[in-house]
Amino acid sequence: MQTRREVEKWDIFELVLQGPSEGNPFRDVRLSAQFQYKNRIVKPDGFYDGNGTYRIRFMPDRAGVWRYVTRSSKPGLDGHAGEFVCVEPSPGNRGPVRVKDRYLFAYEDGTPFMPFGTTCYHWTHHGDERMEALTLQTLKESPFNKVRMCLLPTRDMQPPAFAFAGTCPGDADTTRFNPAFFAHLEKRIGDLRQLGIEADLILFHPYDKGHWGFDGMDEETDRFYLRYVIARLAAFRNVWWSLSNEYDFNKNKTVADWDRLLQYVQRCDPYQHLRSIHNGTKMYKTSTLYDYTKPWLTHQSIQHWDAELTTEWREQAAKPVVIDEISYEGNSSRRWGNISGEEFVHRCWEGMSRGGFVSHGESFIDRETRAWISAGGVLYGESPKRIAFLRSIMEAGPADWIEAAEKGAYRLLYFGRRQPVYRHVELPEDAVYRADIIDAWEMTVTPLDGTFTGRVKIGLPGKPYIALRLVRV
């Protein structure tokens, strides 16, 4: 008797089947499976992986015995049945990230997750193993726990492989996929998972401009692509879906198109990974942002330079605010990629102290490795270590620091470019607080002597980038 296979909770159970390779199996063969644990049923799609190989991936979320049976339009792939044991997760495996308490995130096991994201759009696309290893090493040593990355190439790239079949823009065949491309991508998503880093996958982007044609496919092809991507990748617990980067720069699609595609992803994904869409437009008025109250969006993935608007965005849509682009630290000639480290760190503090999350990006264009945001490699900026410091401050505080402030348990007052020498603070008369002066740039925490109650005047150092932290004793 064969030992039953064991898979830990939120890891991947993969079923491999052999089947037909003639014709176009990507398009012509339907395959799925029904996984059942007690009353719980999940039905992931399978996918064709080339050379007559078919796979069905499944991410179990309950410990215990799961039974499955396959369903297919091809008799040889249909009716395969079996079971496996889902065991408790090992340390570090906390499940996929979910929205929690409206404005926050937590892993499925309940552990709070604060995204400290970064962006490396095409770090997996250049066929440079050494550089990808370097990127992973850099990420490992960084404070970042989420990476925004694209599936599709830009017009300026000559990648060794891409999501669809073909070798160059002219012969891209959008009726077939390139299993080797996906296998490589999956290896990297797995590497990120190993490092505890979420992969915020950008499914479309407007940087094609008709070169590859992937930015202007018809809706049927878009869905064909999305379904394949979801079948392959959704079983990775660290996957987030970012339907498009700078969607409004893509003139081939309307907001209604994006809405339908987002709902399609919502329908296809058995695990309901986080879903959002990311704007490009330069906006003075926040009302021109995508309407993040739409129910198929789990969180707000914003591009805007003004972190002070975080407060407004929280009011507009009671969903987490993730400012995925706030300009990058760097020295590019472009506005989006050349703010100073000081300015970048300032924006991080401004956004977080208002209850949002600010993602990092770096674009130094004259250093040894290419710009981090496009190719990964090495980080040169002044902000990463200060983001690590900010992360340590935030993770040492309450999971919901805004609610804690409302309840009088905790306050983090950030003064930014202001440099007051004191601050009057109104504290409850019936509670006692200790206070720390935090220097966001120098990365120091200086406890103040004594404790504080009621209306108090607290001395401050009179320099920029200072925060005052009050914690109820």
Added chain:
Amino acid sequence: MQTRREVEKWDIFELVLQGPSEGNPFRDVRLSAQFQYKNRIVKPDGFYDGNGTYRIRFMPDRAGVWRYVTRSSKPGLDGHAGEFVCVEPSPGNRGPVRVKDRYLFAYEDGTPFMPFGTTCYHWTHHGDERMEALTLQTLKESPFNKVRMCLLPTRDMQPPAFAFAGTCPGDADTTRFNPAFFAHLEKRIGDLRQLGIEADLILFHPYDKGHWGFDGMDEETDRFYLRYVIARLAAFRNVWWSLSNEYDFNKNKTVADWDRLLQYVQRCDPYQHLRSIHNGTKMYKTSTLYDYTKPWLTHQSIQHWDAELTTEWREQAAKPVVIDEISYEGNSSRRWGNISGEEFVHRCWEGMSRGGFVSHGESFIDRETRAWISAGGVLYGESPKRIAFLRSIMEAGPADWIEAAEKGAYRLLYFGRRQPVYRHVELPEDAVYRADIIDAWEMTVTPLDGTFTGRVKIGLPGKPYIALRLVRV
């Protein structure tokens, strides 16, 4: 035969008459004069100066012989006739400042005037001659050529004298004025004139809160006050009228009230000094600003922290943009008074490079002299010398640097907190430019080698607070 009196153009001709002192001459005696040069007639009001003395002040604006005759409700003051000779102005006397070319200012003699303002609200009110002398000395050594200053006291002040009769809030008599207060103020306005500094006089403000009652007088009393102020001060060529500071914080008055009072000032002032009103509200949307297109306003006197909006304000009202409050350099606990010198200088460059003027203010609260914005004294900040540098840069460039940019003669590109290592610039193919790198913070100008034509890539130092200046050879 008596020698005719000589007064230089834009200086003050003053006629002194003796008349009745019984009753309330401030209210009961009407006095004016008609001054005539060829076909030009100007009719300034006179005013009662106490002790039976009446004065009529007149600022001639044409060289030549002016004749006058007085008109009064009192026979003894009526019908005094005479003449004087207006001679050409001495060096440094360029006349009052006027709006020129929509967005700019110039003295009446045509010399461009770029306001580099500062604020010392009550520097003349504290009865401290030593401090006033110190303020004048500081101003003399500063880059500032305009001072915002109030006529009326705040609720927290105990001034030795104020505009109206009386000694304390309880016995203020708004039917009479205090000539000694005005004589002192006029001395200081004269001192400023001597230094080439414009006095941007704030006629009302909301910091009274009913204490003195001057923020909630009836319209007749407001007009009585304004008419007296204009009769006394309008002949000073360096006077600007700022009808109110933070007008929207005064709950006793509506925008319609302010409109009527502004039109009253417009009617009473024979010289049409610059006129504006200054907002207080914290605004996200610029549409809540006072409507600066109203014809009785000569320029926009804005409070806002975002100098980037200068471009928008120019579009909204084709009048000069003067950001009279953009937050002050300092270390006050209040948001309006604690930005860093670096941030302040940055805002100045941002606003000016977009075609606006940014006024200075300083509010260090723990130094030897009190906060500059309220009491004058000494400046402690890091911004004044850098504003001097900015002024030298601007005054060395074209008077209308925005128009010059449109015509291809000059460009000043300011990169702020951005730190690009190069910039592509599109220059005409048929012209040759030289270029300078300007460091706004370090106050250096570094000429680049060679000349530039057409589309060029210009190397930049990759640090914040840099400007690139291009000048057609």
